[in-house]
Amino acid sequence: MTSPYSSSANSSQPWDAFDTGWYLDHNYRTLRDDDQVIIDRIGDHFAATCGRFLRGIDVGTGANLYPALAMLPYCDEITLWDRASSNVDWLRHEVMGYSRLWDKFWGELAGKARYRPVRDPRLELALVATVRQGDIFRLPTARWDIGTMFFVAESLSGERAEFELAMAKFVGCLVPGAPFAAAFMAHSQGYVVGERAFPAVPIVADDVARTLEAIAHNVDIHKIDTETPLRQGYDGMILALGHAGRR
Numbered sequence: 076m077t078s079p080y081s082s083s084a085n086s087s088q089p090w091d092a093f094d095t096g097w098y099l100d101h102n103y104r105t106l107r108d109d110d111q112v113i114i115d116r117i118g119d120h121f122a123a124t125c126g127r128f129l130r131g132i133d134v135g136t137g138a139n140l141y142p143a144l145a146m147l148p149y150c151d152e153i154t155l156w157d158r159a160s161s162n163v164d165w166l167r168h169e170v171m172g173y174s175r176l177w178d179k180f181w182g183e184l185a186g187k188a189r190y191r192p193v194r195d196p197r198l199e200l201a202l203v204a205t206v207r208q209g210d211i212f213r214l215p216t217a218r219w220d221i222g223t224m225f226f227v228a229e230s231l232s233g234e235r236a237e238f239e240l241a242m243a244k245f246v247g248c249l250v251p252g253a254p255f256a257a258a259f260m261a262h263s264q265g266y267v268v269g270e271r272a273f274p275a276v277p278i279v280a281d282d283v284a285r286t287l288e289a290i291a292h293n294v295d296i297h298k299i300d301t302e303t304p305l306r307q308g309y310d311g312m313i314l315a316l317g318h319a320g321r322r
C-alpha cells in the first residue's frame with residue numbers, strides 16, 4: 076500500500092489515525108523471539124547500570140508497554156510520550172491496569188534480580204506512568220534519568236535528516252550518563268497499520284552507530300534476526316544500548 080501523502084516528512088503523516096488496536100494485535104498479541112532477545116538484553120543493560128534513576132521516559136510508545144516495564148524497578152515516574160491521539164487515548168486507559176497479554180513480556184524480566192522485588196507490575200505501572208501527547212522534536216533537554224525509544228526514529232518519517240534529529244532529541248532529553256535502550260527496524264521500506272501506510276528511513280546498524288557517536292558513550296549495537304519476520308519489507312531489528320552524552 077503506498078502512502079497518499081505527498082511528503083514523507085513526519086508532520087505530513089496521519090498520526091492521529093494510527094490504528095492502535097490493529098498495531099497491538101499485529102505486533103504484540105504474541106511474544107516474538109526477537110522481542111524476547113531484546114527484552115533480555117535491555118533488562119541486563121539497565122541492571123548493569125546499578126542505580127535508581129527516578130525519572131524515566133519512553134518516546135513514541137504507541138501500543139508497546141514492554142520498554143516501560145523494563146524501566147519499572149528504577150523509576151518513581153515514567154513518562155510515555157507519543158504524538159498520536161489514538162495511541163495516547165489507548166495508553167491512558169491501558170496503563171491503569173494493563174491487559175494480560177503483557178504478562179508474558181513481564182515474565183521475561185521477572186526472573187532477573189533487579190526485577191524480582193516488583194511484586195505487582197500492573198499496579199506499579201499504574202502508579203508511576205504519565206501519558207503525554209507530545210512531539211519528539213519538542214522534547215525538553217536533560218530532563219530524564221533513563222530512557223527507551225522503540226521503532227520510532229526510523230519509523231516516523233521517510234527523511235533521513237528527521238531520523239538523525241529524532242535520535243538527537245531522544246538522547247538529548249536524557250541527563251548526561253543516563254542509560255538508554257533504542258530499537259529500530261533495519262532497512263525498513265515503510266509499513267502499514269490497518270488502512271494507513273507510514274514511511275520509514277531504510278537504516279542499517281552503521282547508521283545508528285554513526286548517529287550516536289557524538290551524543291552517547293559506551294554504546295553497544297546488536298543486530299537481531301528472526302526466521303519469522305513480522306512483515307515484509309525490512310531486514311531484522313537493531314538494538315542500541317548505551318549512555319547519554321559524551322563521556
Ligand SMILES: C[S@@+](CC[C@H](N)C(=O)[O-])C[C@H]1O[C@@H](n2cnc3c(N)ncnc32)[C@H](O)[C@@H]1O
Pocket residue numbers: 085090093102134135136137138139156157158159162209210211212224225226227230231
Ligand atoms: C512504529 S510506531 C512504534 C510504536 C512502539 N514504540 C513500538 O515499539 O511498537 C512509531 C510511533 O512513533 C510515534 N510518533 C510518530 N511521530 C512522532 C513524533 N513526532 N513525536 C512523538 N511520537 C511520534 C507514533 O505515534 C507511533 O506510536
